[in-house]
Amino acid sequence: MPDHNTRFKDFLELRGFKLTRSRKLILDAAFELHEHFDAEKLHDSLKGLNVSLATVYRTLPLLLDAGLIQLAMRSEGRDRFEHILGHPRHVHWICENCKQVFETNLDELVPRIEVAAKAQKFEINHINISISGLCWKCRINANESQ
């Protein structure tokens, strides 16, 4: 059984929640998508399995609490998530023009953040760093057309 499955099982047990068919399917779908996803995309990937969109919405907070997924960003009016296990922490670079999202390693920034956390006795649960601007392709186009 994959790591994330046992982790979800343990989490639910601890909370007194039940491991249901829908929850299993949603978790697996979240780990089969190797890109950012919103509730609807996750639901689409379960087409034909009779899992309701409402249940997807209800399960997302559980996966968040369990530390299995995280909110990657909010764009175009929707929350976009990504699964965590197996994906190292990273920075999101979002091009305001073409909306593409690039990722870079976050490790080098973490020690400095942890120092700041210690200074104020803050217990870090989740670090979100997103940087918006123009990707190199869109910079070139912007220069050409000016």
Next chain:
Amino acid sequence: MPDHNTRFKDFLELRGFKLTRSRKLILDAAFELHEHFDAEKLHDSLKGLNVSLATVYRTLPLLLDAGLIQLAMRSEGRDRFEHILGHPRHVHWICENCKQVFETNLDELVPRIEVAAKAQKFEINHINISISGLCWKCRINANESQ
């Protein structure tokens, strides 16, 4: 005339937009609020001045484009903004329990981010760093009750 006023005027002129009564009022209100605000709070601070909420929503993107305000965070389903001029860049530490927001200086992290930006030829427009977890007060309470 305050710095932000001339800046807004110039911005609107450059874009061929008009400097209207409502826009002036909204800008001033945004700089009189010295805390994070959402559209409704900004609108409330204009109570009695006959500025519609729709116009507040329409003006927010202008202030963003003009670099006068920035999206600080999204919480409880609403976008929260803050004015920029006079406020140095900072990290947001959000307590998941009491929802309080703390701020720390961001300058030490910026050089590293800029190196990463250069490496991928990304033009930074806005850096957003928010860290969620537990503030020191809520950590104590969490320990006591366990």
Next chain:
DNA sequence: ATCCTTAATGAGAATCATTTGCAACCAGCT
């Protein structure tokens, strides 16, 4: 200062992601 053109506004309706109510269901335990 008055005209003119056209963008901007207020008010309310519309949109749409997310949440919720509820009756039927089912996971976990005896």
Next chain:
DNA sequence: AGCTGGTTGCAAATGATTCTCATTAAGGAT
């Protein structure tokens, strides 16, 4: 197999944000 309280699908509700449209008012021209 029988209980029981959590869970689900479905549909309706919610609420932040956007849009429509008739009316108003910037601001350049006269």
